[in-house]
Amino acid sequence: MAAWARAVRGLLLDVSGVLYDSGGDGGVPIAGSVEAVRRIKASGLKLRFCTNETQATREKFVKKLQGMGFDISVAEVTAPAPAACRILKERSLRPHLLVHNDLVPEFAEIDKANPNCIVIGDAAENFTYANLNEAFRVLIGMEKPVLISLGRGRYYKETDGLKLDVGAYMKALEYACDVQAEVVGKPAKMFFESALAEMGVPPQQAIMIGDDIVNDVGGAQRCGMRALQVRTGKYRPCDENHPHVKPDAYVNNLAEAVDIILQQL
Amino acid sequence: MAAWARAVRGLLLDVSGVLYDSGGDGGVPIAGSVEAVRRIKASGLKLRFCTNETQATREKFVKKLQGMGFDISVAEVTAPAPAACRILKERSLRPHLLVHNDLVPEFAEIDKANPNCIVIGDAAENFTYANLNEAFRVLIGMEKPVLISLGRGRYYKETDGLKLDVGAYMKALEYACDVQAEVVGKPAKMFFESALAEMGVPPQQAIMIGDDIVNDVGGAQRCGMRALQVRTGKYRPCDENHPHVKPDAYVNNLAEAVDIILQQL
Numbered sequence: 001m002a003a004w005a006r007a008v009r010g011l012l013l014d015v016s017g018v019l020y021d022s023g024g025d026g027g028v029p030i031a032g033s034v035e036a037v038r039r040i041k042a043s044g045l046k047l048r049f050c051t052n053e054t055q056a057t058r059e060k061f062v063k064k065l066q067g068m069g070f071d072i073s074v075a076e077v078t079a080p081a082p083a084a085c086r087i088l089k090e091r092s093l094r095p096h097l098l099v100h101n102d103l104v105p106e107f108a109e110i111d112k113a114n115p116n117c118i119v120i121g122d123a124a125e126n127f128t129y130a131n132l133n134e135a136f137r138v139l140i141g142m143e144k145p146v147l148i149s150l151g152r153g154r155y156y157k158e159t160d161g162l163k164l165d166v167g168a169y170m171k172a173l174e175y176a177c178d179v180q181a182e183v184v185g186k187p188a189k190m191f192f193e194s195a196l197a198e199m200g201v202p203p204q205q206a207i208m209i210g211d212d213i214v215n216d217v218g219g220a221q222r223c224g225m226r227a228l229q230v231r232t233g234k235y236r237p238c239d240e241n242h243p244h245v246k247p248d249a250y251v252n253n254l255a256e257a258v259d260i261i262l263q264q265l
Numbered sequence: 266m267a268a269w270a271r272a273v274r275g276l277l278l279d280v281s282g283v284l285y286d287s288g289g290d291g292g293v294p295i296a297g298s299v300e301a302v303r304r305i306k307a308s309g310l311k312l313r314f315c316t317n318e319t320q321a322t323r324e325k326f327v328k329k330l331q332g333m334g335f336d337i338s339v340a341e342v343t344a345p346a347p348a349a350c351r352i353l354k355e356r357s358l359r360p361h362l363l364v365h366n367d368l369v370p371e372f373a374e375i376d377k378a379n380p381n382c383i384v385i386g387d388a389a390e391n392f393t394y395a396n397l398n399e400a401f402r403v404l405i406g407m408e409k410p411v412l413i414s415l416g417r418g419r420y421y422k423e424t425d426g427l428k429l430d431v432g433a434y435m436k437a438l439e440y441a442c443d444v445q446a447e448v449v450g451k452p453a454k455m456f457f458e459s460a461l462a463e464m465g466v467p468p469q470q471a472i473m474i475g476d477d478i479v480n481d482v483g484g485a486q487r488c489g490m491r492a493l494q495v496r497t498g499k500y501r502p503c504d505e506n507h508p509h510v511k512p513d514a515y516v517n518n519l520a521e522a523v524d525i526i527l528q529q530l
Contacts, residue, residue, distance in 0.1 A: 129392045136420065136429050154441045155401065164401050164441050171440040172433035176419045 004226055004248040005264040010046035010201035012192070012220065013037075014210035015053060015061075016156060017233015018254050019070060023159025026064055030232050032255030034069040039258055041071060043265060046199040049077045050192070050208070052151035052185040052215065054121035054166065056102040058082070078195040080150035080185035081106035084119055087184065093146060095119040098135040098169075100126060117146035120173065120181075122153075122166045132169070140177045147173055151185035153215055157234045186212075187219025196223070207248075209257050211235050218245040228257050269491055269513040270529040275311035275466035277457070277485065278302075279475035280318060280326075281421060282498015283519050284335060288424025291329055295497050297520030299334040306336060308527055311464040314342045315457070315473070317416035317450040317480065319386035319431065321367040323347070343460040345415035345450030346371035349384055352449065358411060360384040363400040363434075365391060382411035385438065385446075387418075387431045397434065405442045412438055416450035418480055422499045451477070452484025461488070472513075474522050476500050483510040493522050 013019065019037070020027045040047050049072060053061055058074045058081075065072050081103055088095060094111050097104065099121035107119075118139050123131070139145045153165035170181045185191055196203055203224035210216020211233030220227040229235060229247040232254075240250065251257040278284065284302070285292045305312050314337060318326055323339045323346075330337050346368055353360060359376050362369065364386035372384075383404045388396070404410045418430035435446045450456055461468055468489035475481020476498030485492040494500060494512040497519075505515065516522040 125394055127394045127397070129390055132392070133426075133428050136433075137427055140420070140427065154443075155405070161398075162402055162405065163398050164437065168401075168437040168441040172429065172437040175436040176429055176433040178419075 002249065002260050002264065004228075005207075005261045007205060008045065008207055008261055008264070009205040010048065010196075010199045010207075011040055011261070012048050012050040012195055012199075012206060012208045012225070013254070014186075014208070014212065014216050015049055015051040015065070017211035017235070018209060018230055019065065020068055021157065021159055021233065027068070028159065029068045029070070030253060032253055036255045036258040037071055039262060043262055045261075045265075046201050047076065048195045048199050050186065050195045051077065051079050052122075052153055052166075054080055054103050054150045054185075055100040055124060057105050060102060078191070078198060080191070081121070083191060083194065084148055084150060084184045085110060087148065087182075088117075088119075093117040093148075095148070096135060096138045097121075098126065098131060099123050099150070116142060117148055118173070119148045119150065120166060120170055121150035123169070124163070127164075127169055132172070136173060136176050139173060139179070145177050145179045147177070147179050147181040149181040149183050149185075151215070152181070152183045152187070153212065155234065162234070186210075186215040187222070189219070189223055192220055192223040192225070196225075207261070209251075209254060213239040213242050213245050213247070217247045221245070221248075230254060230257065267514065267525050267529065269493075270472075270526045272470060273310065273472055273526055273529070274470040275313065275461070275464045275472075276305055276526070277313050277315040277460055277464075277471060277473045277490070278519070279451075279473070279477065279481050280314055280316040280330070282476035282500070283474060283495055284314075284330065285333055286422065286424055286498065292333070292424065294333045294335070295518060297518055301520045301523040302336055304523055304527060308530060310526075310530075311466050312341065313460045313464050315451065315460045316342065316344050317387075317418060319345055319368050319415045319450075320365040320389060322370050325367060343456070343463060345456070346386070348456060348459065349413055349415060349449045350375060352413065352447075353382075353384075358382040358413075360413070361400060361403045362386075363388050363391065363396060364415070365389050381407060382413055383438070384413045384415065385431060385435055386415035388434070389428070392429075392434055397437070401438060401441050404438060404444070410442050410444045412442070412444050412446040414446040414448050414450075416480070417446070417448045417452070418477065420499065427499070451475075451480040452487070454484075454488055457485055457488040457490070461490075472526065474516075474519060478504040478507050478510050478512070482512045486510070486513075495519060495522065
């Protein structure tokens with residue numbers, strides 16, 4: 001019946017819009033998702049949470065999810081900030097940060113004096129006119145401008161409505177300085193590959209489950225994985241007519257995906 | 266000697282960065298520019314001020330320039346907001362405005378109820394996180410999103426430093442909603458053509474003088490005009506190596522351009 005669900009050894013789950021809907025109040029779990037994560041773990045499948053979340057440290061993010069009842073630990077999360085820190089160290093880059101206040105501790109060990117690159121994340125309320133002008137001035141003042149973006153999402157859904165994501169602000173700086181950002185996080189191939197390596201599962205035996213047709217589904221498929229789009233979170237019916245990306249399947253929510261996958265084991 | 270300066274009947278002048286440097290304090294005239302405008306008018310050349318300024322109504326903008334000593338009137342100014350109003354009326358578009366407070370009166374006669382397009386200008390301090398999210402939500406909620414941008418400048422210089430211009434925020438909304446903005450103002454061909462028509466001078470007999478290599482120089486040249494870049498305002502030495510646009514000449518400032526042009530009359 002569901003050919004796409006066969007021969008699976010590992011699952012990668014996007015978090016916001018799949019496990020829960022975020023919001024100013026912290027967010028609410030999506031019906032059936034807490035139980036679905038428990039069932040995946042009980043099944044023996046490998047599991048990795050693969051998120052572009054950059055509004056908080058992984059510690060704080062995981063604590064919030066645990067508070068909603070999810071069985072999740074920091075060690076199971078692949079997120080952009082630690083990946084960016086590895087790149088900064090390797091290339092001796094000293095960032096000017098345009099990120100959420102709660103993400104700053106992830107960069108505690110990074111030298112930030114006399115910056116020679118910009119790191120932009122989903123800064124939310126920190127995306128002020130003054131902060132954007134400041135990041136722009138630092139970037140255009142560099143001999144060789146380097147812009148590192150924690151994801152390239154267009155928008156996401158919070159309980160009080162859609163919000164512009166980091167990708168929109170990345171585009172603004174790219175255009176103003178005539179540079180191309182280096183994206184860390186989904187849909188970057190290297191990001192998915194490190195999540196697969198952490199699970200020890202080859203792409204052919206892994207399924208990505210997300211609500212973002214481009215960053216979750218398209219990105220995972222380009223790495224050789226199967227990918228499902230859930231009809232929760234930022235999903236919109238017009239995603240099903242996307243000109244370039246076609247998921248291996250649509251599911252109403254994570255619980256339905258897990259039902260089908262576990263039936264095939 | 267200066268072949269580019271021959272057979273001229275009309276001049277189009279960019280304003281910010283050519284006549285004056287803008288700033289929170291209102292701005293300061295660029296040395297020699299007040300006198301240069303007087304000399305153009307005394308020479309009998311046709312003259313048009315061609316600006317992408319959208320931080321104020323033309324009335325207020327002209328008053329500021331008059332206060333600095335410039336001989337200028339509202340009737341001599343070609344600016345994006347009135348051009349946008351013509352388009353809105355022709356196409357029965359009702360805008361949600363993301364513009365500077367001081368520009369709002371230019372849209373006084375336009376129906377803004379139940380918006381079916383976004384008009385974005387250089388909103389400056391109005392480019393808040395909340396206002397950008399609101400414009401985004403209105404735009405993505407439209408069946409057929411229409412984004413009208415008053416210019417596509419990347420940045421400009423104020424007395425306290427470089428600032429992101431409307432083009433950067435236009436790109437953010439374009440990317441988030443997967444739409445292409447319609448640009449009103451420089452470098453749109455129609456905008457230069459209406460300035461030429463208002464002067465009654467064909468492009469072959471007109472020279473554009475500006476500090477923006479792409480929007481002033483490139484835009485005017487694409488209309489068949491000659492174009493000079495001044496080394497004032499947002500001019501940067503690297504502009505002289507621009508990959509696509511080569512001005513007919515560089516001049517140190519407006520006064521020098523006028524010296525050379527008047528010698529050829």
